[in-house]
Amino acid sequence: MIEVQGLHKEFKTPVVKDGSFAGLRALFSREYTVKQAVQNISFRIEPGEFVGYIGPNGAGKSTTIKMLAGILHPSSGNVRVNGMDPHQQRRQVVRRLGVVFGQRSQLWWDLPVKDSYDILAKMYRVDDKDKHERLEEFAAILDLKEFWDTPVRKLSLGQRMRADLGAAMLHNPDILFLDEPTIGLDVNAKRNIRSFLKLLNKDFGKTILLTTHDMDDIEQLCSRVMVINHGQLTYDGTVKSLRENIGLPTIIKVSYLENIKSSNVAKFHHEAVKVIDHTERTITVEANRNRIGTMQILAQLGEWGELADVEMQEPDFEDVIHKVY
Incomplete structure (x- = not known):
């Protein structure tokens, strides 16, 4: 569905001179500073996948999306979307592609929402029957009719995103590129957007590539995550594997039926398990489960008395991503 091989993008900025007429001299200067925005990225996205594409600000996420959509031309490397080059065959590609940039709208600012849809339908050559059926379907899911006649400039951020x-x-595209679609939205708006995206992926089989800084988006929506940092792809795999590879500790709290001896706690030592808190009948440990299994941990702690309850808390995904960055 989407194939990227050796993708590279650099931007050249003229060196600004000091002194009088600095701007004019910079205009005719051949001196440039070069920024490597994306460096030698390769990946493949299969039909029906929901992939999260994450990284810090300036990592190259939006630049990649724009090259995949044909907005920017790569400095080198190859991109194929449905077997087509989005730069040489842009018209054919965009008919199969939907793009949403969270901070920019494709709707006409002073027109009612329904009028923008009429214009887009003409641009994409969607006939009236298909337009009506799709709008009825999406209007019901996204509650579009509550602001159907409202100019886009008067919509809230959540309404505009819907x-x-x-x-x-x-135009019923096969592929959807989303660049920060939940940025700045409140909890309810995010829930509505996520529900719609799940529906598109699971029920309609749409292939979705999502960039976001909201880790809840990744955990709730994506089956796969790619991490980009300083223009380079540093990870490509599942969310679960990412957690495991980073090795952040799992928090395990064990409660006992009777009091435990403090001397046992003081003597306890294991390179993969650390006691972080304890009371008369509880003990809390940090455990690297890449190096020791849960049952091994409980077996050791069970030697101190009969267990009453066990609570486990996985590391927050924000912490995982922070460590990757």
Whole structure:
């Protein structure tokens, strides 16, 4: 569905001179500073996948999306979307592609939402029957009719994002690129957007590539995650494997039926397990489960008395990503 091989993008910026007429001299200067935005990235996304593409600000996420969509031309490397080059065959590619940029709208600012949809339908050559059926379907899911006649400039951020998602799907594309679709949204708006995206992926079989800084988006939506940092792809795999590879500790709290001896706690030592708190009948440990299994931990702690309860807390995904960065 999407194939990327050796993708590279650099930007050249003229060196600004000091002194009088600095701007004019910079205009005619051949001196440039070169920024490597994306460096030798390769990946493949299969039909029906929901992939999270994450990284810190300036890592190269949006630049990659723009090259995949044909907005930017790579400095080197190859991109194929449905077997086509998005730069040489842009018209054919965009008919199969939906794009949503969270901070920019594809709708007409002063027109009602429904008028923007009419214009987009003409642009994409969607006939009236298909347009009507799709709008009825998406309007019900996204509650579009509550602001159907409202100019786009008067919509809240959450309403505009729902309208933009409906617009991106109006021509029924196979692939959806989303760049920060939940940025700045409140909890309810995020829930609505995520529900719609799950529906598109699971029920309609859409292939989705999502960039986001919201780790809840990744955990709730994506079957796969790619991490980019300083323009380079540093990880490509499942969320579960990412957690395991980083090795952040699992917190395990064990309760006992009777009091435990403090001397046992003081003597306890294991290179993969650390006691971080204890009371008369509880003990809390940090455990690297890449190096020791849960049952091994409980077997050792069970030697101190009969267990009453066990609570486990996985590391927060924000912490995992912070450590990757």
